[in-house]
Amino acid sequence: MKHATDYLTFETPNRRDYLNITPQVEEFVRRSGIEHGLCLVNPMHITAAVYVNDDEQGLIADFDEWLERLAPHEPVEHYRHNRAEDNADAHLKRQLMGHQVVLPITDGRLDLGPWEQVFYAEFDGRRPKRVVMKAIGE
Amino acid sequence: MKHATDYLTFETPNRRDYLNITPQVEEFVRRSGIEHGLCLVNPMHITAAVYVNDDEQGLIADFDEWLERLAPHEPVEHYRHNRAEDNADAHLKRQLMGHQVVLPITDGRLDLGPWEQVFYAEFDGRRPKRVVMKAIGE
Amino acid sequence: MKHATDYLTFETPNRRDYLNITPQVEEFVRRSGIEHGLCLVNPMHITAAVYVNDDEQGLIADFDEWLERLAPHEPVEHYRHNRAEDNADAHLKRQLMGHQVVLPITDGRLDLGPWEQVFYAEFDGRRPKRVVMKAIGE
Numbered sequence: 001m002k003h004a005t006d007y008l009t010f011e012t013p014n015r016r017d018y019l020n021i022t023p024q025v026e027e028f029v030r031r032s033g034i035e036h037g038l039c040l041v042n043p044m045h046i047t048a049a050v051y052v053n054d055d056e057q058g059l060i061a062d063f064d065e066w067l068e069r070l071a072p073h074e075p076v077e078h079y080r081h082n083r084a085e086d087n088a089d090a091h092l093k094r095q096l097m098g099h100q101v102v103l104p105i106t107d108g109r110l111d112l113g114p115w116e117q118v119f120y121a122e123f124d125g126r127r128p129k130r131v132v133m134k135a136i137g138e
Numbered sequence: 139m140k141h142a143t144d145y146l147t148f149e150t151p152n153r154r155d156y157l158n159i160t161p162q163v164e165e166f167v168r169r170s171g172i173e174h175g176l177c178l179v180n181p182m183h184i185t186a187a188v189y190v191n192d193d194e195q196g197l198i199a200d201f202d203e204w205l206e207r208l209a210p211h212e213p214v215e216h217y218r219h220n221r222a223e224d225n226a227d228a229h230l231k232r233q234l235m236g237h238q239v240v241l242p243i244t245d246g247r248l249d250l251g252p253w254e255q256v257f258y259a260e261f262d263g264r265r266p267k268r269v270v271m272k273a274i275g276e
Numbered sequence: 277m278k279h280a281t282d283y284l285t286f287e288t289p290n291r292r293d294y295l296n297i298t299p300q301v302e303e304f305v306r307r308s309g310i311e312h313g314l315c316l317v318n319p320m321h322i323t324a325a326v327y328v329n330d331d332e333q334g335l336i337a338d339f340d341e342w343l344e345r346l347a348p349h350e351p352v353e354h355y356r357h358n359r360a361e362d363n364a365d366a367h368l369k370r371q372l373m374g375h376q377v378v379l380p381i382t383d384g385r386l387d388l389g390p391w392e393q394v395f396y397a398e399f400d401g402r403r404p405k406r407v408v409m410k411a412i413g414e
Contacts, residue, residue, distance in 0.1 A: 001139045001279045001413070001414045002410050003312040003313065003414065005312065005380070005382055005387070008230070025187050026250075034272070036141040036143065036272075037141065037274055038176065038178055038240075038314065039205070040378050041379055042378075042380060042388075043380075044388065044389025045387075045389050045391065045392075046328065046329045046330050046391050050185065051233060051237075052237065052238075053184045053232075053233070053334075054184050054219075054228055054229060056219060057218075058218035058219040058220075058221065058226075059217075059218070059219040059226060059229055061218045062217045062218050062226050062229075062230070063229075063230070063233075066209065066230055066366070067158065070208065071342065072282060073167025077340045079335075080330060080333075080334035080335070080337045080338050080387055081334040081335040081338050082311060082334075083334065088334075088338050089147075090337060091330060091335055091337070091338075091339075092331075092342055094300070095327060095329070095339075095372065095373050095374055096233065096234065096372065098232050098233055098236050098237055098238075099328065099374055100328075100374075100377065101237075101238065101325075102178050102180075102181060102238065102240055102314075102378055103274035104143070104178055104270050104381055105272075106143055106270075106272070106396075111270055111272070112182065113181075113183050113184070113407065115181075115183065115184050115269075116182060116184060118383070120346065129339065130293055130389065132380050132382075132389075134312075134314065134380035134382070134387070135225060136274070136312070136313055136314060136412070136413055137139070137141065137274055138139045138141065138262060139277045141348055157356065161365075173277065174351075174410075174412070175412055176314065176378075176412060178411065189371060190375065190376075191322045191367055191370075191371070192322050192357075192367060194357060195356075196355070196356035196358075196359065196362060197356070197357040197367055198355045198358040200355045200356050200357050200364050200367075201367075201368070201371075204347065204368055206307055208346065210401065223318055229324065230363040234343075234371065234372065235371050235378075236326065236374050239375075240316050240318075240378055241318075242281070242316055242318060242410035243410050244281055244410070245408075245410075249281070249410070250320065251319075251320025251321050251322070251406060251408075253321065253322050254320060254321075254322060261401055266399070273362065273414075274412070275277070275412055276277045276279065
């Protein structure tokens with residue numbers, strides 16, 4: 001059995017940002033030398049999510065507006081979590097997006113469909129955040 | 139370590155459909171010869187989800203109505219993604235359902251609770267779609 | 277390759293409860309002897325979820341209120357599932373929370389960020405429920 005672990009670091013300029021990290025995950029899988037296995041991609045902070053969907057700017061704007069509708073940032077004082085903080089909505093938004101993904105590795109590559117792209121969604125940015133990638137297989 | 143990979147193909151008759159695929163996943167695990175491991179079941183299209191819940195027709199109707207309330211199909215022009223397409227809601231609905239599942243394999247079988255059933259949820263059907271199953275273990 | 281399987285049992289006093297199970301998962305990983313791998317934590321009942329987020333009482337109250345807003349328990353008769361039962365909302369709530377998690381194991385421990393805590397969320401309690409933990413690696 002082979003295994004590989006690596007970390008990505010982000011510090012995004014806005015409160016909410018959506019970054020396509022597929023190239024970094026593919027590069028990690030290539031370096032791992034794993035031909036068949038599973039690759040977990042998990043944010044290590046609880047106000048961010050990793051998800052798989054389309055890389056299309058209109059859709060990303062739709063996601064952002066929709067998340068704001070279902071888990072709005074304002075009014076900040078509406079949330080009990082927001083005594084010393086203002087990021088309760090970020091904790092909720094990341095659950096809506098599923099928060100983590102497990103990707104199949106086949107023949108040494110991510111076994112993705114034609115439109116599947118891996119995204120890092122930041123919901124409380126402007127500070128350093130990490131994502132762990134862990135692959136096991138052979 | 140053993141590994142196995144297979145694909146399911148669907149072309150459902152309606153825009154939205156909910157198919158119990160537990161028998162296909164169980165058969166895949168049986169053929170893999172894996173006694174203890176993990177089995178990823180992942181839609182390769184980003185307008186569909188794989189989820190685990192009850193196989194009960196009333197509940198499936200409840201899910202469908204609830205998803206339409208939280209991420210409505212209409213008005214189609216409300217979504218920025220829908221310039222050449224009309225499926226933005228499908229991209230959102232699949233995130234609400236968690237989009238993929240990882241199932242435990244114990245003693246050569248899916249280690250499921252009494253009511254856990256694996257579903258393929260199609261939110262933009264009437265075209266060919268694929269699901270990848272990837273199991274690793276020993 | 278090593279593998280380990282264990283089960284947790286819960287019977288919570290209220291319809292909805294949120295339990296931090298990180299110590300039990302860490303103990304399971306320690307006993308498994310796995311240094312590098314993946315650990316699935318999955319509720320075996322379809323009216324509960326396992327999720328990762330902050331252990332902060334204000335936030336837990338926010339989650340509970342938010343889940344009630346997006347998938348309300350009442351009116352019970354609104355749901356088609358609720359002919360002989362009253363737990364349709366619990367089936368929906370658990371999907372919103374992502375329902376299961378896969379955790380990385382690095383150097384024999386859960387590879388978690390500073391605030392990541394593993395929770396069992398019960399949405400239809402006052403009866404026995406099980407969670408399966410399955411780890412594979414080496």
